[in-house]
Amino acid sequence: MDLDQSGRARQHRFDVEDVLSKALAMFLELGFLGSSISQLTEAMGIARPSLYQAFGNKEGLFRAAMKLHHHRRLNCVLSALKKPQFPLVIEHLIKATQQKSPISTSCSPLSEFALGGPPAIMREAFAREQNIHGVISQRVAKAQMDGEIDRSINPDALAASLVAINDSIALRIRAGGTPEEVALLVEASKSLTSCTKQRADAL
Numbered sequence: 181m182d183l184d185q186s187g188r189a190r191q192h193r194f195d196v197e198d199v200l201s202k203a204l205a206m207f208l209e210l211g212f213l214g215s216s217i218s219q220l221t222e223a224m225g226i227a228r229p230s231l232y233q234a235f236g237n238k239e240g241l242f243r244a245a246m247k248l249h250h251h252r253r254l255n256c257v258l259s260a261l262k263k264p265q266f267p268l269v270i271e272h273l274i275k276a277t278q279q280k281s282p283i284s285t286s287c288s289p290l291s292e293f294a295l296g297g298p299p300a301i302m303r304e305a306f307a308r309e310q311n312i313h314g315v316i317s318q319r320v321a322k323a324q325m326d327g328e329i330d331r332s333i334n335p336d337a338l339a340a341s342l343v344a345i346n347d348s349i350a351l352r353i354r355a356g357g358t359p360e361e362v363a364l365l366v367e368a369s370k371s372l373t374s375c376t377k378q379r380a381d382a383l
């Protein structure tokens with residue numbers, strides 16, 4: 181909760197999630213260093229004093245946007261992990277990332293827009309990325325227990341491979357990559373199903 185100096189909750193004259201979404205879009209486009217306060221307040225549609233009152237400073241705004249991004253990215257990943265078979269998990273996550281919609285941004289790597297930021301923020305960003313990696317690794321372990329994936333496969337290694345390919349697709353799309361370039365990465369994601377005993381095309 182955002183508190184004033186007396187400990188009372190501050191009342192903002194704007195929708196906090198809405199302005200954070202706009203700040204997040206700016207940070208994803210220009211990064212921490214490339215986004216000026218003037219650019220951010222213009223994109224967010226608020227005055228500079230309102231930004232400082234609500235978030236303290238640019239770093240505070242960055243942290244708040246990062247928290248929102250992590251929440252959205254985690255939801256994107258958790259939605260995929262609910263699929264009953266692991267090949268469908270991969271398919272759902274990759275398809276979500278390919279969509280040119282807000283969910284595509286949600287599936288983009290958190291650390292992308294933290295690059296160049298203060299060291300403390302960089303550490304926090306990578307820690308949040310490790311959380312994403314961890315939940316995928318747990319799903320891999322479950323698939324092993326269910327007999328879908330060979331037990332000789334390292335869950336962390338497979339999770340890291342899936343995250344790396346997924347993030348590469350998101351970054352390629354954001355950079356304006358051609359359909360052919362994206363298709364190559366999607367094809368690479370399909371190779372991950374080779375470690376499963378139950379192939380996606382047999383489901």
